[in-house]
Amino acid sequence: MRWFMHLAYRGAAYHGWQVQPGAVTVQGVLEDALSTLLRRRIALTGAGRTDAGVNAHSMIAHFDSDTMLSDGFIRSLNSILGRDIAVYSLRQVRDDAHARFDAIERSYRYYATTRKNPFAGELAWRCSPTIDFDAMNEAAALLVGRRDFTSFAKLHSDARTNICDLRRACWHRQDDDTWYFDIAADRFLRNMVRAVVGTLVEVGRGKMKPCDILEVLAKADRCAAGTSMPAGALYLWSVDYPKEIFK
Numbered sequence: 001m002r003w004f005m006h007l008a009y010r011g012a013a014y015h016g017w018q019v020q021p022g023a024v025t026v027q028g029v030l031e032d033a034l035s036t037l038l039r040r041r042i043a044l045t046g047a048g049r050t051d052a053g054v055n056a057h058s059m060i061a062h063f064d065s066d067t068m069l070s071d072g073f074i075r076s077l078n079s080i081l082g083r084d085i086a087v088y089s090l091r092q093v094r095d096d097a098h099a100r101f102d103a104i105e106r107s108y109r110y111y112a113t114t115r116k117n118p119f120a121g122e123l124a125w126r127c128s129p130t131i132d133f134d135a136m137n138e139a140a141a142l143l144v145g146r147r148d149f150t151s152f153a154k155l156h157s158d159a160r161t162n163i164c165d166l167r168r169a170c171w172h173r174q175d176d177d178t179w180y181f182d183i184a185a186d187r188f189l190r191n192m193v194r195a196v197v198g199t200l201v202e203v204g205r206g207k208m209k210p211c212d213i214l215e216v217l218a219k220a221d222r223c224a225a226g227t228s229m230p231a232g233a234l235y236l237w238s239v240d241y242p243k244e245i246f247k
Contacts, residue, residue, distance in 0.1 A: 003069060004091045004099060004246075005030075005044075005061045010084040012122065012232060016052045017059075026050075026085060030061070033080050037073065038065060047099045047239040048106060051191065053231030055123070057109070060239045062099040097245040105167065105240040107184035108193045111233045115177040122232030124178065131204040133171045133179060139203045139210035140169040140181075143196065143217070150220040152196050153189040162189055162220075169196070182237075191228055198226035 007030075015023035019031070027044055034042040046061040069090050077087050111124035114131070143166055150162040165186040171179050181197055199216060202208040216224045 001066070001068070002062055002064050002093050002095050002097055004093050004097070004241075005063065006088045006091070007056070007059050007061065008086050008088065009056050009059065010123075011050060011052070011054045011056070013082070013084050014052065016054070017046050017048070017050045017056075026056075026059075027061075029081065029085065033077055034063060036080065037076055038067070045099050047103050048188070048236065049190070050236055051194075051231055053122075054234045054236065055232070056236040058238050059236055060099050060103070060241070062093065062097065092247045093245050094247065097241075099239075102241055102245055103239050104242060105184055105186060105238075106188060107168075107182065107237045108188070109235045109237045110181040110183075110193060110197045110229065111235070112179045112181070113177050114179070117177070122230065125230055125233040127201070128205075131201070132206065133173070133204065135206075135210055136200040136204040137171050139200055139208075139213040140171065140183075140196075142210065142213050143169050147217060148220055149189055149192055149217070151216050151222060151225045152192045152199070153222065154191040155222050159189055164188065164192070171200075194229040194231065194234060195222070195225050195227075197229045197234075200226070201229070202226045 009026050014026050017026045019025050019028045027046060031042055031044050042063050044061050044063045047059060050056060074087055074090060112127045113120055113124045114127055114129040116126060146165045148162050149164050153162050167184045169183045171181050173179050183193055203210055
């Protein structure tokens with residue numbers, strides 16, 4: 001039986017999602033915990049690969065089990081996981097369902113605060129209260145559509161194509177001091193969201209005009225875009241799937 005796991009994690013303590021030799025990763029910790037409880041080696045496949053320090057408000061991963069799994073199994077799993085990972089639910093899916101390849105949309109949020117906040121720590125990027133979010137939204141709107149995002153991709157990645165269907169990109173005000181950037185697409189390139197935010201920040205600081213974002217896209221050159229923003233303020237927010245894959 002194939003199961004979809006819904007989980008969340010804080011990324012600060014991990015070298016990203018994907019298993020790496022000699023490094024503590026979210027996937028590695030979860031596979032060890034599942035293998036301990038199910039008494040055989042379990043391979044876990046995630047909906048994507050978050051980089052070191054990036055958080056997940058909602059991640060989906062799949063694995064196979066030859067036994068039925070209950071809420072008691074989830075409680076046992078959470079009891080042996082560290083405080084930075086929480087498993088919310090398990091749902092049985094079709095035997096050929098795939099957490100990565102069957103996803104139809106993913107969204108991220110990047111948090112920013114205009115005031116020093118001792119409770120946010122690295123979970124939100126502190127910015128100047130004078131930053132122009134309206135200008136950043138004007139630029140972000142120009143990114144929406146099916147485009148080549150090479151300028152925002154990590155160099156020398158293994159992606160077969162840098163074409164992504166960007167469906168929304170907008171800054172929202174959460175309260176007097178907190179903003180978040182909501183971005184959704186069919187797929188994302190490595191480091192893409194942090195590079196997009198870094199470029200928008202250049203617009204917000206007045207170093208670029210909103211329309212300059214089109215020139216950045218056209219150059220298909222990572223050096224044309226802004227710097228990569230800190231990882232701790234970025235969250236994988238949601239992953240959506242077609243209903244027919246669930247049992």
